[in-house]
Amino acid sequence: MKIIKRILFILVVAVAIIAYFNYPKLNLISGFASKNMASSVFIADRSPEAVRDTDNDIPLVKLAEVSVSENSATGSVYGLMKRTSVYREGLGCVLVNEDFDSTKPYLKPNRNIFKNNLAFPYGDTMPKDTVYENVNYPKLNAAIANSFSDPEIKKTRTVLVYHKNRIIAEKYLNGFDKNTPILGWSTTKSIMATLYGILEYQGRIDLNSPAPVVAWQNDERKNITLNHLLRMQSGLAWEEDYTKISDVTKMLFLATDMTTAQAEKEAIAKPTEVWNYSSGTSNLLTGILRKQFKTTQEYLDFPYAQLIDKIGMHSMLLEADMAGNYVGSSYAWANTRDWAKFGILYLNKGLWNGEQLFDEKWVKYITKPTAHSKGTYGGHFWLNAEGKYPDVPRDMFSANGFQGQRIFIIPSKDLVIVRTGLSEEPEFDMNTFLSEIISAIH
Incomplete structure (x- = not known):
């Protein structure tokens, strides 16, 4: 006993x-x-x-x-x-705590949702089918079909291929269609960074200026610039681990104000000495973005007025935290065609239907490899500069999100490829996916 x-x-x-x-x-x-x-x-x-x-x-x-x-x-x-x-209408969904008052009024962004008769991407009208001689359509369709095979493993939901001003292929899993909003997860980071490119083009910010964080002004963190933050090389401590209680999971699922999580971290290296991917940095940049405006309403309106609605991404919605900050690290929703429009904007180097939204040099900036990233990261965009995807052109860059949300821009092939789903490497082979599509276009 x-x-x-x-x-x-x-x-x-x-x-x-x-x-x-x-x-x-x-x-x-x-x-x-x-x-x-x-x-x-x-x-x-x-x-x-x-x-x-x-x-x-x-x-x-x-x-x-x-x-x-x-x-x-x-x-x-x-x-x-x-x-x-x-x-909350206009702001999406938010995890709340006991302090949340559902009866309290809140501000929401003003939208300029318009319709025109222009063809995609400048409108939503689909032009007549155009057959390009340089495209092997059976091979292209086979490549896309392959990405939907083994659905329990690859878990692809949508694929779109854009080439020479046309959607040349598009496929959706049952239950999804061209109107279904998809959570981009960290592709949101690239949306948020683009707002900085727009502000820079408008002459409203200097990326080499110190980040305006009051708590940093009396210690070594005062040397951190906006450029360092956009390149994830601030030298600040941060743990990006979704499998446990870490900095990123505490921020996304516990914090009332997500813009402060990274700002409160100590420096563990000097700026540029290390590269450390951090969703906290992206939300810190969202908080800094808010400081560029006199009112909360101006802040809420800016992404839509200067980028999202301007290029017709009318399905896009940016979710906000309890403090009213856009969650620039993770929470943008849009349908597949609208995610493609974002890629097309970069394929066109910031020019949209005759209007320049950001400087052509901005594309060079975000595609310049950041030190210590092994050629995989630029300015809130991912790169193929050192051949991470060996069978894909080195000039390819992309907005990447959790579970394989991808917007690939390949200038040398005049291509934008969008893939969404619930899996990524190794379950979903991005190199094979991209190389099969590219090999069908000569």
Whole structure:
């Protein structure tokens, strides 16, 4: 009996220890599940069942049960750590805490959503089919079909290929179509960075000026510039790990104001000495962007007036945190054609239907490899400068997001390729995907 009691005691202690160290994770699990559910239902108009069976069917997150009400979703794990996400028109969904007042009025961005009879991409009219002699269409269609094969592994949802001012191929998984908004995750970073390119072109900021963070002015962090932040080489501490309680998961699923998480970190190196990918840096830049405007309304309107609605990305919605800051690291939604328009803007070096939105030099800036990134990162865009994708042209650059959201721009091939889904390397082979498409275009 003594042996049995000792074994039971040890088991109880072991369970207690496991529970002690894992209980805080439940907060993140239920937070992710409820936020993902709310946004997918209220922004993308998808069914709770579909979101549960696909988007939330990932390790740990699938432990959460989520209920959906009129304008919110609440998640918990075995009834513990309930977290609620609330939908706000114009601002998307936000994880709330006990301080959230649902009756309090809030500002939302003004939109200029217009329709015209212009052909895509300057409008939404599809031109008559154009057959290009340099495109092997059977080979192109086979390449795209291959990206949708093995659906339980590759998990592709949408693919679009744009070449010579035309969409030359487009395919959607059942349940998705040209109007379905897709969460871009970290492709949002490239949207946010582009706002800096626009401000620079308008003569309103200097990228080499010190970042205007008051808390930094009396220590070594005062030497960090906007350029350092855009290149992820500030030297500030940051842990970007989504598998545990880390800086990034605490910011996205616990913070009321996501713009302060990176600003509060200490310097562990001098600017340019290290490269460290940080979603906190992107949200810090979002906070700095807000300071460029006299009023919150001006801040909320700027991305739409100067970029999003100007190029007809009318399906796009930028979600905001509880403090009213756009979550520039992660939370932009848009349909596949609108994500393609963003890539086309860069393919055209900032020129949109006769109007220059940012300087051509901005494209050179964001595609210049950042030190210590091994040629994979520029200014909030990813690069192929050192052949990460060996069978793809080196001039390719892209906006990348979690689970394989990609907007590829390949100037030498006059190509923009959009792929969205729920998997990335190694389950989805981006090199093969791109090289098969490129080989069909001569």
